[in-house]
Amino acid sequence: MPAFEARADITHLPGILDPAGATVERALPALGYGNVSQVRIGKSIHLIIDAPDAATARAQVDEMCRRILANPVIEAYEIGLTELAR
Amino acid sequence: MPAFEARADITHLPGILDPAGATVERALPALGYGNVSQVRIGKSIHLIIDAPDAATARAQVDEMCRRILANPVIEAYEIGLTELAR
Numbered sequence: 001m002p003a004f005e006a007r008a009d010i011t012h013l014p015g016i017l018d019p020a021g022a023t024v025e026r027a028l029p030a031l032g033y034g035n036v037s038q039v040r041i042g043k044s045i046h047l048i049i050d051a052p053d054a055a056t057a058r059a060q061v062d063e064m065c066r067r068i069l070a071n072p073v074i075e076a077y078e079i080g081l082t083e084l085a086r
Numbered sequence: 087m088p089a090f091e092a093r094a095d096i097t098h099l100p101g102i103l104d105p106a107g108a109t110v111e112r113a114l115p116a117l118g119y120g121n122v123s124q125v126r127i128g129k130s131i132h133l134i135i136d137a138p139d140a141a142t143a144r145a146q147v148d149e150m151c152r153r154i155l156a157n158p159v160i161e162a163y164e165i166g167l168t169e170l171a172r
Contacts, residue, residue, distance in 0.1 A: 007095070009093070035137065037134045038134040043127060044129060049121055064114075
């Protein structure tokens with residue numbers, strides 16, 4: 001069965017506080033990076049999934065994000081998929 | 087000055103333990119996802135950066151990752167850059 005490398009990029013929904021991102025943003029100017037704004041820190045989950053085709057793999061990763069990996073009440077996610085050569 | 091949206095995808099280097107990823111991976115089969123392996127959980131940092139051009143923006147984000155955002159001893163990072171329309 002083909003294997004796919006999936007990446008789920010999980011970020012806070014707009015309007016949800018992101019204390020880690022805000023702390024980094026406040027620190028950057030003193031470190032010489034005054035031209036940076038809107039720092040947001042989220043999770044990135046990489047995994048390998050066996051599936052008959054890319055659409056099935058993407059649907060399952062989407063379901064896993066919705067059910068387990070992300071919290072859809074406060075988080076948004078974006079999925080990237082690459083087929084692995086066998 | 088043009089603005090760019092940058093994303094830094096920070097993952098553990100190969101060989102570095104990832105207990106969070108291992109825990110998720112162990113839990114997935116019981117939840118109906120037995121076809122998933124090599125789960126790795128990292129950070130994803132999104133930010134907006136003002137810079138004269140994409141090369142300068144990318145070089146600064148790379149420097150920030152090296153100095154502050156990632157720990158190059160145990161982490162690898164990958165940078166994505168998109169120019170924002172003004």
